[in-house]
Amino acid sequence: xxxxxxxxxxxxxxxxxxxxxxxxAQGKIVCPGFVDMHALSDxxxxxxxxxxxxxxxxxxTELLGNDGLSYAPVSPPLLQExxxxxxxxxxxxxxxxxxxSVRDYLSRFDGRxxxxxxxxxxxxxxxLGAMGWxxxxxxEREIAAMQALIEQGMGDGAVGFSTGLSYPPNSYASTDELIxxxxxxxxxxxxxxxxxxxxxxxxxxALTEAIRIGQEAQVPVMISHLKIGSERHRGKxxxxxxxxxxxxxxxxxxxxxxxxxxxxxxxxxxxLPDWSAEGGPDAMAARLSQPTTRREIAAYFREADxxxxxxxISAVGSEANKxxxxxxxxxAIRDSGKDPVDFICDLVLQEEFEVSIINFVxxxxxxxxxxxxxxxxxxxxxxxxxxxxGRNPHPRTFGSFSRYLRLYAREQRALSWEEAIRKxxxxxxxxxxxxxxxxxxxxxxxxxxxxxxERVTDCSTFEEGRxxxxxxxxxxxxxxxxxxxxxxxxxxxxxxxxxxxx
Numbered sequence: 331x332x333x334x335x336x337x338x339x340x341x342x343x344x345x346x347x348x349x350x351x352x353x354x355a356q357g358k359i360v361c362p363g364f365v366d367m368h369a370l371s372d373x374x375x376x377x378x379x380x381x382x383x384x385x386x387x388x389x390x391t392e393l394l395g396n397d398g399l400s401y402a403p404v405s406p407p408l409l410q411e412x413x414x415x416x417x418x419x420x421x422x423x424x425x426x427x428x429x430x431s432v433r434d435y436l437s438r439f440d441g442r443x444x445x446x447x448x449x450x451x452x453x454x455x456x457x458l459g460a461m462g463w464x465x466x467x468x469x470e471r472e473i474a475a476m477q478a479l480i481e482q483g484m485g486d487g488a489v490g491f492s493t494g495l496s497y498p499p500n501s502y503a504s505t506d507e508l509i510x511x512x513x514x515x516x517x518x519x520x521x522x523x524x525x526x527x528x529x530x531x532x533x534x535x536a537l538t539e540a541i542r543i544g545q546e547a548q549v550p551v552m553i554s555h556l557k558i559g560s561e562r563h564r565g566k567x568x569x570x571x572x573x574x575x576x577x578x579x580x581x582x583x584x585x586x587x588x589x590x591x592x593x594x595x596x597x598x599x600x601x602l603p604d605w606s607a608e609g610g611p612d613a614m615a616a617r618l619s620q621p622t623t624r625r626e627i628a629a630y631f632r633e634a635d636x637x638x639x640x641x642x643i644s645a646v647g648s649e650a651n652k653x654x655x656x657x658x659x660x661x662a663i664r665d666s667g668k669d670p671v672d673f674i675c676d677l678v679l680q681e682e683f684e685v686s687i688i689n690f691v692x693x694x695x696x697x698x699x700x701x702x703x704x705x706x707x708x709x710x711x712x713x714x715x716x717x718x719x720g721r722n723p724h725p726r727t728f729g730s731f732s733r734y735l736r737l738y739a740r741e742q743r744a745l746s747w748e749e750a751i752r753k754x755x756x757x758x759x760x761x762x763x764x765x766x767x768x769x770x771x772x773x774x775x776x777x778x779x780x781x782x783x784e785r786v787t788d789c790s791t792f793e794e795g796r797x798x799x800x801x802x803x804x805x806x807x808x809x810x811x812x813x814x815x816x817x818x819x820x821x822x823x824x825x826x827x828x829x830x831x832x
Contacts, residue, residue, distance in 0.1 A: 331360070333776045336809035336823075340772055351811070353804055355780050361751045362768050363390025363777030363807065364731055365758035367587040368523075368554050368713030370419060371447075372400050377423035378718070379443040379822050386798045386818075387731040388779040389714075390807045391446040391827065393762065396554060396715075397525045398453030398494030402435035403483050408458055415611045417684035418597030421719040422647060432486035436826035443824040444812055446777070448762050450490040450523055451483040453500045456511065463610040465502045473507065477514040487828025489762055490520035492554075495527035495536075497600060498607035505539050512547035520829070521550040521583075521761065529559040530691075537570065541577045541584060550583035552761065555715045557588065558700040559691050567703035574709070585761060587713040588704045590733045592697040593792070595644060595717055595724040598685040599678060603630045611683060618675040628671045638663060638670055640690045644795070645720020647684030651677070656722045656793075659687075686717050688724050688792070705734060706744045711758045723795040729788030732799035736787050747783060764827060780804035 332340045332347060366384065369392035375381055384392070394400065399419060401412055406428075413427055429435045432449060439447050460475035461468050468476070480491060493508060494500045512522050522543065526536035537553070544551035553574075558567055577584050599607070599614075606627065607614050617623045638659040646654055654662050654677075663673045677685055694701070704710055712734050716727025731754060739750040759768025766774050779802060786801030805813035810823035 331770065333778075333806070333809050336775055338770060338772055338774050338776050341770065353780060355804075357782075358803065359747060359751070359781050359783055360770070361779050361781070362755040362759075362770055363779050363805065364388045364754040365390070365711070365762070365768070366392040366714050366731070367552070367711040367758050367761070368396050368715045369394055370396065370715060370717050373420040373423065373425070374718035375443050375445070375447070376425050376438055377421070380818055380820060381444040382818050383716075383718075383728040383796070383798060384714070385444050385805050385813050386800075386802055387714075387728070388781060388802045388805060389445060389731060390777040390779070390805065391448065391764075391767065393448050393450065393489075393523075395450040395452050395488070396492050396494075396523065397497065398492050398500040399497060400449075400452040400455070402429060402432045402449075402455065403451075403479055403486075404430055404455055404459065406430065408455070411458075411610055412454070414683055416597070417647065417682065418599060418645075418686045419717065422684055432483040432488050436487055436828060439824060439826045441822065441825065443822050445807060445824045446827050447824065448764075448827045449488045450492040450520075451480055451488045453491070453493040453503065453511075454497075456480065457499045457503065463499055463608055463613070465499070465605065465608045467504060468507060473510050476511055480511060480514045481518065484515070484518040484520055484829060487826065488520070489827075489829045490523055491515045492523045492525075494525040496525065496529075498604045501527070501604050505543065508543050509546045512543055512549045516547050516549040519763070521552060522547070523552040523554055525554045529557060531560045531562065533559065533563060533570065534573065537573055541573070541582055544577070544582045544584060545580075550585070550761070553584065553586040555588060555594075555713060556586040556704050556710070557592065557594075558697065559594075561692060564692065564696065565700065567700035571703060571707055578709070585709045585711065586704070586707070587711045588701070589713050589715050589726045589730045590701055590705055590737060591724070591726050591730075592692050592694050592701060593688055593690045593724065595686065595688045595715070595726070597683070598643075598674070598687050599683060601636075601641075601674065601687070602627060615679055618679055624671050624675055627675070628669070631671065642688045642690070643685065644688045644722050644724065645684075645686040645717065646677075647681045651681065652721070655720055686720060686723075702738065702742070702744060706738055708753075710753060711761070712754045721796065722793075725788070725790035725792060725795050725797075728790040728795065728797060729799055732786050732801065733788035735781075735783075740783060740786070762827070763829070776806050776809040778804075778806040
């Protein structure tokens, strides 16, 4: 295979050709670069552009804007609100926070980061831009304002629209509201990606809602990080996948993404009831300071029978609380001498929302067959869903793709290497409508991975989350060697893959 500039020029017998650099891939797999279909790199990629944890997994393209939570299009005051509110998910580094449109935001990545990025418009900026933090249904005028923001964002290069229906203010939206928004997305040939309303006891109802939105809006649907989150649904992955397959037979274009772990991760504030966030971060902070509110939150946790042993602190913003990173909540609460709700509310307030958690629902052994069923389904793509903040992030951030290849292609042989690679290259490239990526083909852009199938391995753990994967030897992004014989070259050849240009 011959590469010139940023493209594959030829795939042929090149034994007589000359080159400035030759990579001998004898005994290895050469394949297209991997696509992370649910990344959380929206801010930290700008702050840490080498993106070594992802490059060493073979990831060359990421989809940003997931979970209905991101940063464009926005007004300057809203951007500062979101910077604070979402800091427990994305971090709060000292970059230049001064964009407004999707076009402005995407321009920050061109030639400045190690991977390519595509973007879906997050639900939060639509609702907040049109009607603020109010927990109510929008008026017709407010729906029209949200639709106008979708048209603006997709004209600027976004490839779709995302929701995060367990996060305020997104959770305030009705199904009918989402159908109206998705009809606008469909008119612009985008797709709908959803963190569903419930991944636990009501997963069947939540999936039915997502399918209905796709059917009535005539828009392709991608289910984010599909998993069995409830003990009472353990072993029911087959039933959930059957519901998706039925929808696909009936003409709804449903796909999903998933990571090969059972535990989840996210901002600490998501543990709190939805009503606590009404009015935005200032109102939320004032509310969490009130004893009356704390008593109501305590009742909420008692009703949910929340297990503080099943949740750990993975990141905090301040040095004063760094000792808490890696601790389970039951230990941290015990050491603090506080009531659990006082501890949680005080921590959110002390850290200005910049706290993230890992929540353990079951374990990887108990859930192995459910995870495998979803991960190996032909319509599933792979993701990291990886927070990039804190000293001990969830191991999915640094390990998902290598764990997927190790488990399902090499060790269990649940997938052929060809099928395993299709699901992380050409399948997501097709979903993103990337016309010149996802295959090794003459004229295609040279996003390329060279991996050793006997060595590709995830090394990150829940105890040591920042361990790089191994077995990926070379990575090219737009023809530039970014990982060269296991060494990061510091190249930043990534691009924003705008819809009209892809």
